[in-house]
Amino acid sequence: MKQFLNDRLPLDGVMAHLRKPLPKHINLLFSLGSLAMFLLLLQAATGAFLALSYSPSPDHAHNAVTYITNEVPFGNFVRGLHHWGASAMVIIVFLHILRVVLYGSYKAPRELTWVVGVLLLLVTLGFGFTGYLLPWDEKAYWATVVGIEISSTAPVLGDVVAKVLRGGAEVGAVTLSRFYALHTIWLPWLAFGLVGLHLFLIRFYGSSGLPKNTSEDMKTGKPFYPDQVFEDVVGMLILFGVLACAALFAPVPLEDVADPTNADYDPRPEWYFLSLFQLLKYFQGPFEILGTFVIPTVGMLLLLFLPFLDRSERKVLWKRPIAMTVTSVCVVAIVGLTILGATAPKLETQEETAQPTDEVQQVTPTDTEPEATEEEDVFDFQLTEEEIEGAKEVGEESQ
Numbered sequence: 001m002k003q004f005l006n007d008r009l010p011l012d013g014v015m016a017h018l019r020k021p022l023p024k025h026i027n028l029l030f031s032l033g034s035l036a037m038f039l040l041l042l043q044a045a046t047g048a049f050l051a052l053s054y055s056p057s058p059d060h061a062h063n064a065v066t067y068i069t070n071e072v073p074f075g076n077f078v079r080g081l082h083h084w085g086a087s088a089m090v091i092i093v094f095l096h097i098l099r100v101v102l103y104g105s106y107k108a109p110r111e112l113t114w115v116v117g118v119l120l121l122l123v124t125l126g127f128g129f130t131g132y133l134l135p136w137d138e139k140a141y142w143a144t145v146v147g148i149e150i151s152s153t154a155p156v157l158g159d160v161v162a163k164v165l166r167g168g169a170e171v172g173a174v175t176l177s178r179f180y181a182l183h184t185i186w187l188p189w190l191a192f193g194l195v196g197l198h199l200f201l202i203r204f205y206g207s208s209g210l211p212k213n214t215s216e217d218m219k220t221g222k223p224f225y226p227d228q229v230f231e232d233v234v235g236m237l238i239l240f241g242v243l244a245c246a247a248l249f250a251p252v253p254l255e256d257v258a259d260p261t262n263a264d265y266d267p268r269p270e271w272y273f274l275s276l277f278q279l280l281k282y283f284q285g286p287f288e289i290l291g292t293f294v295i296p297t298v299g300m301l302l303l304l305f306l307p308f309l310d311r312s313e314r315k316v317l318w319k320r321p322i323a324m325t326v327t328s329v330c331v332v333a334i335v336g337l338t339i340l341g342a343t344a345p346k347l348e349t350q351e352e353t354a355q356p357t358d359e360v361q362q363v364t365p366t367d368t369e370p371e372a373t374e375e376e377d378v379f380d381f382q383l384t385e386e387e388i389e390g391a392k393e394v395g396e397e398s399q
């Protein structure tokens, strides 16, 4: 059999390539990329299972998720794996970026590997944003309304992006279909294509190794197969064990079915968007666009072009004081804003918006307890009476 395959496929060549030695001193941090890949595969597998019983329509989505949780054999477990796996993926990708930055692995000739990586980060966040709406509960609905409103504040294309995402004037049936299609077709194709390209570039340039490695060290480490593969698989099994415990013992939240008329709801995004959400609170009125668009976009562009901005060849961290300072400030800011966002008190009522405008308004709770008024409105958007009636009819029909 081996001979049969060998005569037809370049198996020996592939194995010889995989057995090539890696750089010396490669440590556990070099398994983070493989763990991210494992999580992407786990998300695809658990997502495919969930899709068997899910239905992307406002009338059925919430019921379907309840059904998966309570009735489908192992449904609760698989949903748990998918839910906690998404969070784990964001954490692992974040740590992977940190490793690549701290070891200077983004530097020439690996700029393209880095750029593809940043695109993978956006795809990972895209999975989180689109998946959050699918259970169609209160938090899903209102977080999506706010998320789309924020995207609409971008200059020039903002409105178009918001309209395309919503598929109409309001978040509704078309939005849910679109998010489902993005989550289960568009983003997975993109993710697997980008991962393929990322891996090709990694194998093409070889691992960057440790900054302190000499040129001799670069070709005298352990082989990728079987040594590194074995370590990666052990890491995957441990990660799976942690996720399985989370899926068994930490229930995945599901709130009441989305009620588009419940403008009193205090929306919160998933934890990995909390830093952005918290940022909005510091920019009000004409400065709002700084929080909604300018800072996140400039931050992302700086990340994307990092290898072209930092052209020095030095990789050892203590000889790169600027890189070290900027990285520390960014990490402290992201973690700090996330904690502040997570611990901010929930709103009982919402603040009155004196003059609703076309921009996102008052997404932020205030420290003082606002008084309830008849015209409370936490966002810039205001449902018209017709829309409220329409939403009520949809609700009645689905009962």
Ligand code: HEM
Residues within 6 Å of the ligand: 029, 030, 031, 032, 033, 034, 036, 037, 038, 040, 093, 096, 097, 100, 105, 106, 110, 113, 114, 116, 117, 118, 119, 120, 121, 124, 195, 198, 202, 206, 207, 208, 209
């Ligand atoms: C789904 C997301 C991702 C997957 C599956 C993935 C996968 C991998 C794998 C398997 C490796 C080789 C092992 C390692 O060095 O850890 C790697 C290396 C690398 N990744 Fe990623 N990655 C992802 C996201 C990212 C992101 C977001 C960035 C940067 C913003 C990035 C930049 C890099 C770079 C520059 C290398 C080469 C490191 C070196 O040669 O030492 N990756 N990635």
